[in-house]
Amino acid sequence: MIESVSLHLVRGLPVINKGDSLADLIQSRFELLDGDLICIASTVVSKSEGRVRELSSYTPCERALAIAKNLGKDPRFVQAVLEESSEILLDRPFLLVVTRFGHVCVNAGIDQSNVPPGKILLLPENPSLSAEMIRRELNRDCPVIITDTCGRPFRFGVTGVAIGWSGLSPIRDWREATDIHGRKLEITLEAVADEIAGMANLLMGEAGDSTPAVVVRGLPRFDGGGSMFMPEEQDVIRAILSSK
Ligand code: GDP
Ligand code: MN
Ligand code: MN
Ligand code: MN
Structure with a gap:
């Protein structure tokens, strides 16, 4: 107890x-x-x-462009999410994914809070x-x-x-x-x-x-x-x- x-x-x-x-x-x-x-x-x-990654370092693929358009999100951010994921469970109304280490979460846990502008933070x-x-x-x-x-x-x-x-x-x-x-x-x-x-x-x-x-x-x-x-x-x- x-x-x-x-x-x-x-x-x-x-x-x-x-x-x-x-x-x-x-x-x-x-x-x-x-x-x-x-x-x-x-x-x-x-x-x-x-x-930490620069958002500008990502080049979105076709799929990232399509998902980003649908979600109204930055395609480079979507590309980062795809690269951190082993499976996409939902691509709308948000990106629910399985990360490469097995955690199911939105946006592969990529964070834009508590990081400088223009940068993203991968898990x-x-x-x-x-x-x-x-x-x-x-x-x-x-x-x-x-x-x-x-x-x-x-x-x-x-x-x-x-x-x-x-x-x-x-x-x-x-x-x-x-x-x-x-x-x-x-x-x-x-x-x-x-x-x-x-x-x-x-x-x-x-x-x-x-x-x-x-x-x-x-x-x-x-x-x-x-x-x-x-x-x-x-x-x-x-x-x-x-x-x-
Ligand atoms: P997450 O829950 O892992 O996404 O982390 P959060 O962004 O919610 O931050 C959790 C706590 O860590 C908050 O109190 C932040 O202010 C703090 N934090 C974030 N980055 C830093 C850092 O580089 N140094 C310090 N000391 N605190 C930080
Ligand atoms: Mn977080
Ligand atoms: Mn937190
Ligand atoms: Mn945060």
Whole structure:
């Protein structure tokens, strides 16, 4: 049972540039303890990995031109989305895609907020690998979650979700646990990494607060591996979208 947790903003982080060590920047500003979990906004992970691109560097293909015309978007932006995607699930009224690392989101998560004008920011190529590399640079034993702010189907509002993780199982398996009447749970898998990312994202803010890292203290260890990305063959919603 989780009795209580506390979340703490890491203050004073600078504008992040290619090559910056997020691990060092964070651990020099916040006294980490073993077992603290660190949430980091994908925006700054991308910046540290040099994933900033000039919009003008993209040359739109025929398909990008057609989609862009339909959406009233910049064809170079659409081209960038196509290049970051392994599959397009919807091309109107917005671009819903599967990124190359398996995350389903709008516009391949390409961001124009918190980046200079004329530039775009791609998501990290492999956010779980990014999380692992950051974790290895820490002087303490801390799981790491890379977050992004995403919309969700069926509901208003964006929330933070986990797009990469290292040092924890992103899913908590409740199967075989018993409910208050002694009945065994059969299917409940809890997306703990998303739950944690959601709360961390609440502290980070979306605009100019400059607070892309949050330390979560007091969680149990969620041991084990696993992924949050549902394989295509299990995903009934994706099958319906793909058949359109
Ligand atoms: P996303 O959710 O990963 O797309 O990231 P956001 O663009 O919503 O930014 C999350 C937080 O990180 C906000 O508090 C931003 O102000 C902050 N942020 C974005 N870029 C930087 C940066 O280069 N340095 C710092 N210190 N904060 C940043
Ligand atoms: Mn942003
Ligand atoms: Mn984002
Ligand atoms: Mn955000």
